[in-house]
Amino acid sequence: MTDLSTQYLGLKLRNPLVVAASPLSKEISNLRYMEDSGASAIVLHSLFEEQINIESNELDRFLWDGSEVSAESTSIFPDLGNYAIGPDGYLEHIRQAKQTVSIPVIASLNGVSRGGWVSYAREMQQAGADAIELNVYFIPADPGSTSDEIEKLYLDLVAEIRNTVSIPVAVKVGPYFSAFANMAQRLEAAGANGIVLFNRFYQPDFDLDTLEVKPSLNLSRSSELLLRLHWTAMLSSHLHADIAITGGVHTAEDVVKSMMSGAKVTMLASALLQNGIGYLRPLSHQVETWLEKHEYASIKQMQGSMNQKNVPNPKALQRSNYMKVLSSYSAN
Numbered sequence: 001m002t003d004l005s006t007q008y009l010g011l012k013l014r015n016p017l018v019v020a021a022s023p024l025s026k027e028i029s030n031l032r033y034m035e036d037s038g039a040s041a042i043v044l045h046s047l048f049e050e051q052i053n054i055e056s057n058e059l060d061r062f063l064w065d066g067s068e069v070s071a072e073s074t075s076i077f078p079d080l081g082n083y084a085i086g087p088d089g090y091l092e093h094i095r096q097a098k099q100t101v102s103i104p105v106i107a108s109l110n111g112v113s114r115g116g117w118v119s120y121a122r123e124m125q126q127a128g129a130d131a132i133e134l135n136v137y138f139i140p141a142d143p144g145s146t147s148d149e150i151e152k153l154y155l156d157l158v159a160e161i162r163n164t165v166s167i168p169v170a171v172k173v174g175p176y177f178s179a180f181a182n183m184a185q186r187l188e189a190a191g192a193n194g195i196v197l198f199n200r201f202y203q204p205d206f207d208l209d210t211l212e213v214k215p216s217l218n219l220s221r222s223s224e225l226l227l228r229l230h231w232t233a234m235l236s237s238h239l240h241a242d243i244a245i246t247g248g249v250h251t252a253e254d255v256v257k258s259m260m261s262g263a264k265v266t267m268l269a270s271a272l273l274q275n276g277i278g279y280l281r282p283l284s285h286q287v288e289t290w291l292e293k294h295e296y297a298s299i300k301q302m303q304g305s306m307n308q309k310n311v312p313n314p315k316a317l318q319r320s321n322y323m324k325v326l327s328s329y330s331a332n
Contacts, residue, residue: 002291003298004284006040008242008264009131009168009194011104013040015284016255016299020246020267021046021108021133028093030277031101037280041104043133043267044097047090047120049111087120091127098128106170109161110135118157121164131168133196134161147178154183155190162191170194170244174201175227184235194242195235196267197228219270224248229261236262237309250274252286262304 004015019025019034021043034042090107097105107129109121121132136157140150158171171192177183184195205216225248232243245258246267258266272279296302304310 002288002296003300004288004291006259006264006299006303008041008244009106009170011041011130011168013104013265014038015040015287016259016263016265017280017284017287018106018244018265018267019043019272019280020269021135022269022273024269024272024277025097026093028096028100031097031105033277034280035101035103037278038284039103039280040265041106041130042097042101043106043108044090044093046108046110046135047087047124049109051090052087052120091120091123094124094127094129104130106131106133108133108135108172110137111157118160118164121161125165125167129167131170131193132161132165133170133172134158134192135172135199137174137199137201151177151183151186155186158187158190158192168193170196170242172196172199172246174199175231180231181235181238184239184241188239188241192241194244194264195239196244196246197231198247200224200247219273220248220250221270222248222250222254225254225257228263229257232258232261232263233307233311236304236307252283252290255283255287256290256302257306259299259303260306262307264303 006013006016008016008018015038017038017040019039019042023045024030024034025042025044031042094105094107105128107124107127109124109132124132134157136154138150138153140147154171154173158169162169169192171187171194173183173187173195175198187195200220203216204213206212207214225245228245228247232245236243242264243262244265244267245261245263246269249255249258249266249268250271255266268280268283271283291297291299291302
């Protein structure tokens with residue numbers, strides 16, 4: 001029988017299908033359904049820094065104050081004040097989740113500043129979380145802020161969380177760094193046990209009738225996986241930290257490609273929002289069928305088989321492939 005098991009953040013998982021942070025994890029009954037459908041771990045919806053710092057009835061105004069927002073704070077759940085229960089409620093949600101499912105439960109902190117909210121990482125651990133995903137998001141809109149200052153903000157936050165808890169810590173980031181390979185190594189050095197590639201930050205749109213800025217939500221597509229595959233293939237042989245791919249994982253082929261690039265798990269949100277939580281079951285079966293058809297005995301056998309270290313032509317992951325793609329196009 002094909003072995004689909006993998007290991008992420010030191011956690012032994014039955015397969016590489018992890019539920020990403022999304023509003024689906026708000027309901028305890030959904031968590032049970034996720035486990036029954038084949039999820040190997042669940043990342044809970046995020047506890048936002050803003051929920052700790054301000055009253056819930058001010059949350060919506062605060063988050064939309066002239067800034068882009070992260071994937072979890074868009075109008076897919078129209079009232080942000082009611083979205084993610086508050087700090088104390090979130091901790092209770094972790095406790096209930098651990099009582100409900102036997103698979104690992106990963107808490108999620110969404111913020112950027114250092115401060116009192118970091119103490120909630122310790123409380124998440126005490127509530128029973130198996131790991132913490134730190135979802136860092138900051139818009140460097142101040143022209144006076146340098147790249148060094150922005151990167152230090154990320155690194156200091158990861159280090160402070162690492163020093164606060166003993167459970168594994170993963171950091172979920174976007175791709176917008178001038179030297180991401182170096183940044184990934186520095187995140188690992190700061191204490192990250194895992195790096196999640198990449199966060200999807202939704203951009204606001206303009207309403208031409210009301211002349212207002214409005215939220216815009218687009219779920220991911222498989223085409224978005226390419227950026228994640230590219231970076232994972234280049235980084236996985238250079239990092240000790242585990243890599244998780246999120247954004248663009250919809251099919252069994254997406255999962256297989258992610259494993260071959262060197263990821264330890266794939267994280268799904270849009271695919272479940274589109275197809276329902278039960279989609280995990282056929283997806284797991286399709287992954288197993290693919291492995292059997294291509295005579296793989298296990299997921300571990302294929303992990304990293306197409307990263308920069310193992311691919312026949314490592315330069316294909318860099319500039320030479322860019323030249324080849326451009327030269328291959330011809331207009332009809």
